[in-house]
Amino acid sequence: MTALSTPITLPPAPPSLSFGDLILSLGSCFSEHIPSYLQAGGMEALINPFGTQYNPLSIARTLSRILEGKPFEGKELIQHGGLYHSLLHHGAFSRVTSGETLEAINTSLCGAHTQLPRLRYLLLTWGTSYVYRLRETGEVVSNCHKLPERLFIRERVEVPPLLSVWTPLLRELLELQPSLQLILTVSPVRHLRDGAHANTLSKATLHLFTEELQRLFPDNVHYFPAYELVLDELRDYRFYAEDMAHPSTLTQRLVAERFVGWALDEPTQRAFAEAQRITSELRHRPLHASTEAHTQRLERLSARVRDFLSRYPLAKLPSPESHL
Incomplete structure (x- = not known):
């Protein structure tokens, strides 16, 4: 079956973009x-x-x-x-x-x-x-x-x-x-x-x-x-x-x-995807933000942010504490 698309080949990439750039x-x-x-x-x-x-x-x-x-x-x-x-x-x-x-x-x-x-x-x-x-x-x-x-x-x-x-x-x-x-x-x-x-x-x-x-x-x-x-x-x-x-x-x-x-090079792409998942969860607004379950969820997210930043200290992630 003929693909109804014209694939575009990307040109040579510039020097890779990294966290902190x-x-x-x-x-x-x-x-x-x-x-x-x-x-x-x-x-x-x-x-x-x-x-x-x-x-x-x-x-x-x-x-x-x-x-x-x-x-x-x-x-x-x-x-x-x-x-x-x-x-x-x-x-x-x-x-x-x-x-x-x-x-x-x-x-x-x-x-x-x-x-x-x-x-x-x-x-x-x-x-x-x-x-x-x-x-x-x-x-x-x-x-x-x-x-x-x-x-x-x-x-x-x-x-x-x-x-x-x-x-x-x-x-x-x-x-x-x-x-x-x-x-x-x-x-x-x-x-x-x-x-x-x-x-x-x-x-x-x-x-x-x-x-x-x-x-x-x-x-x-x-x-x-x-x-x-x-x-x-x-x-x-x-x-x-x-x-x-x-x-x-x-x-x-x-x-x-x-x-x-x-x-981005492949290792940075993998870290980028992980950061995206964390950011997406941080941006989620629950129906009832004052519950203990939401507080515990943010505490778990805070631990994930700290772990990520310990591995990629130059990355920029939202602060979970701002949602507590």
Whole structure:
């Protein structure tokens, strides 16, 4: 019987990821799925400290700001709809006062900047090559915050302008951390606002851009084919959410499992699976949390956590005591 699938062979893996290695993930909403899965297995990941971003130019601005570590100032905010916003941040950072907004975004910025020396993996997920520029300044924004569309120019950016921004940025980053491993992915989320053909052109631009970065930085830049896994190996609408554009929860998990099998060596994969089971049990919420049986269950889990951490002291697991 013919298998109704196109198996995807993964490319050569980068140096193996281990417990204690910090991962920074930047990019579209799909960039949250893999690192969240890694966190459940005891890995340490910092996910989108400025919120979700979709195009490479916005992601470059974020990475540059994290490298610089310069706090945001009130003049960089805009007020709209009763809230203060940063055009470089997701709306989750917006607050009623400018002071509250600055506190939220600068706390996250400081945390990311402080962690940079520990960074081992940088996971970058491109969502689209279309950008929104503020018409008045030409500045590429990450989020329009429902401002009037007339204030922005929307355009598709080609490979050369993307390379002109990212090449010096990666050189600067790799001068500071020569052993840093960059994992590039293209989001399989379909952006259909302009039609299927325009979405294909946008994704093709991202693939060509990724290939050029691999050519320029062959020892540090790797490609993980999340896009191909969804569009080819899982080519069926069963693997999409109801909007038929976003991958379903099952698809997210399947892709994350393939990533773990690619980026972790076999002994670490076994430990990862054990950590996942412990984390899953810790996250379980019983119907009656005040019973003696629940307390005894948490005590047993606490012993399992201590045993695991005695063998893998750099792993990150939730604390059972927080549920007592």
